[in-house]
Amino acid sequence: MENKKEKTILKIQRLPHNKIIPEYQTEGASGMDLCAAIDEPISLKPMERKLIPTGLKIELEHGYEAQVRPRSGLSIKHGITLINCVGTIDEDYRGELCVPIVNLSTEEYTIQPNERIAQMVIAKYEQAKLEVVTELSDTVRGEGGFGSTGK
Secondary structure, eight states: OOOOOOOOOEEEEEOTTOOOOOEESSTTOSOEEEEOOOSSOEEEOTTOEEEEEOSEEEEEOTTEEEEEEEOHHHHHHHOEEETTSSEEEOTTOOSOOEEEEEEOSSSOEEEOTTOEEEEEEEEEOOOOOOOOOSOOOOOSSTTOOTTTTOO
């Protein structure tokens, strides 16, 4: 017998300019697509950045966050990505979800109304209890940083 895990609930409020509710594109997808809730196309010149509205507000369950990530197809084909790489939406945020997009290509790119512009992953998190210490335990890696384990 298949053991189905109960899914977390994500409450979504649609604003008047939203036309598309986020959805998972495949059964195994971890992220649901967010679409541009715009009436007119928005062009981004090379290295230009803009905040694109989704027309959505969300309410997360306690202990969950939403991570907004770039869409791989837009990134590799057109150089369109997020300014902050992965955006975090805290469980207590109730404003409109907007996606901070940047054009890293050498060509202008136009975002069309209702275009899928990012993906959102819902993830469980914990807040850490901080303990200030004077020393940390030793490890084999130690203080080896960027590139210390290879290329």
